[in-house]
Amino acid sequence: MDEKKARRRSFLKRDSATARVPILRPFLSGRFAVPLNLAIVAFTVCLAPLPLGSTKPVALGLWCVLLAFAALTMPLKHMDRHAWLTIFPIVLLTLLWAVLSIGHAWNAEHPAPIPDQRGLPIRGAAWQAAGLPLALALIFLTCFAHARDRLSGGRLLRLLAVVGAAYAVLALVLHVAMPGQIFWYNKIQHGDYLTGTFLNRNTAATFFGIVAMIWLARTLTFVERNLRPGTSIVVQLHMMPATERHKLLRALVCLLLCFATVLATGSRAGVFACAMGALALLAVSLKRMALRLSRWQVGLIAIAAVAGFAALLFTGGDAVLGRVSQQGLFDPLRYAIYLDTLHIIGEHFWAGTGPGTFQEVYPAYRTAAAAATGIVNRAHSTPLEIAATMGVPFALLTIGVFLWLVWRLGQAAMKAPRGSSLLSAAFAASLVTGLHSLLDYSLQIPGFAFYAVALLSAGMARSIGRPTADTGASAEDHNFSASSNVATDGGFR
Structure with a gap:
């Protein structure tokens, strides 16, 4: 009986998959199988922001092909029943989104092509709408499987941090050396502001805000692990080994660099979301530090x-403060778009107008108050656009799953006994992403969404703790704390 059960479940084993698909043998077995799969996922996540945020269908299609291959060959030895149950709601939601988009694209009959900003038709907009949720589901699944292993999760976090800092340096260089351009592309909007490799400054601000959260989590975790109560902080820093001081200095430099990049975008919503994420991350870290450090040390930090x-805000935030003084805290034209979108939601409450149809439907509901905004291809609020195109029930389901993810990450970050850069960064990044999505469409840009989902997925994998059934993993692969079922960040130093 045991042998029969083992045969039924053999599809989860690498040897069985290798026997069924011989062409995948080099990617499913051998010492380089897991690093190669991780390299494919990392290649996709890290390069997606480079070609203008991968907003073109060709780029998104290429990433989907690579991610599908990575999902077919991803490691499963750390995926127990608890792990599958944890990711089931999120993967099911994104797959449902993709299926609904494909179904609408198959049955939709548009009276005329949708024009883009240059007056050319956008063909297959509904088909394109299915690509992003499908890619996000594949990224979440593959990154989750890798982050279940301590070493792979640590490598993924280090890579996201270093690549994010490199994009910040590249953004500053482009802003100084090629103002008004992104490589060969002439900016249509936001020519005076930093946008990095993205077309929109708000997306750039949110992207670099998430990178800043990683380095802030790294800095606070370093302080939490190395400071001891009863001794002056200055004395402890002086007695710290030179290598440790260099690590702390690198983290602080990257943190300041990313914060300065966020301010240079001039995005009010981006700076606000980044500030809220930083405050939440600081509160979680100080709550953990209060258990080990003295009150005056915690207060000083x-x-x-x-x-x-x-x-940093008052010395380098001229772009943001200047926009606030001239335009106020909120754009009245965007408020008009929100009201028009609510009108669409009221008439298409249950099923929406269909994925990818917002730009086509919006002109029929556009009021005079929003006439000065030009061509509107987004609702500038991801929840509102989901409600308008997919229906209110699906929008509420999406919001509920995201709030559960934020709550899960926050609980795990607070319970980590020695702190975890991965858990803390994922929690702060979820707040930054969620807050900014209320006021703009950064989550609808593949280059940003890939990076954010990879970080959140890795955090979710670390939040559920030790696998219940370890198939051959060594003790070094699972350096979990004995006092908590929350894993550390894999030595990310």
Whole structure:
């Protein structure tokens, strides 16, 4: 009986998959199988922001092909029943989104092509709408499987941090050396502001805000692990080994670099979301530190963090402060678009107008208050656009799953006994992403969404703790704390 059960479940084993698909043998077995699969996923996630955020269908199609191959060959030895049950709601939601998009594209009959900003027709917009949720589901699944292993999860986090900092340097170089351009592409909008490799400054601000959360989590975790109560912080820093001080200095430099890049975008919503994420991350870290450090040490760290952010804002935030003084905190034209979108939702409450149809449907509901906004191809609010195109029930389901993800990451980050860069960064990134999606469409840009989902998926994998059935993994692969079922970040130092 046991042998029969083992045969039924053999599809989860690497040897069985190799026997069934011989062409995949080099990617499913051998010492390089897991690193090669991780390299494919990392290649996709890290390069997606480069070609203008991968907004073109060709780029998104290429990433979908690579991610599908990575999903077919991903490692499954750390995926137990608990792990599958954890990711089931999220993967099911994204796959349902993709299926609904494909179904609408198959049955839709559009009276005329949708024009883009140059007056050319956009063909197959509904088909394109199915690509992003499908790619996000594949990224979440593959990154989750890799992050279940301590070493792979640590490598993934280090790679996201380093690549994000490299994009920040590239953005500053482009802004200084090629103002008004992104490589060969002339900016249509936001020519005076930093946008990095993205077309929109708000997307760039959110992207670099998430990178800043990774480096802020790294800095706070370093402080939490190395400071001890009863001794002056200055004395402890002086007695710290030179290699440790260099690690802390690198993290601080990358943190300041990313924050400065966020401010240079001039995005009010991006700076606000980044500030809220930083405050939440600081609160979680200080709550953990209060259990080990003295009150004056915790207070000194809090004051230094808040003072540092305020000084950075008033010394390098001219772009943001200038926009606030001239235009206020909120754009009235965007408010008009929100009202028009609510009108669409009211008439298509249950099923929406169909995925990818917002740009086609919006002109029929456009009021005079939004006439000065030009061509509107987004609702500038991801939840509102989901409700308008997919229906209110699906939008509420999506919001509920995302709030559950944020709550899960926050609980795990607070319970981590020695802190975890991965858990803390994923929690803060989820807040930044969620807050900014209320006011703009950054999650609808593949280059940003890939990066954010990869980080959130890795955090979710680490939040559920030790696998219940370890198939041959060594103790070094699972360095879990004995006092908690929340894993550390794999030595990300």
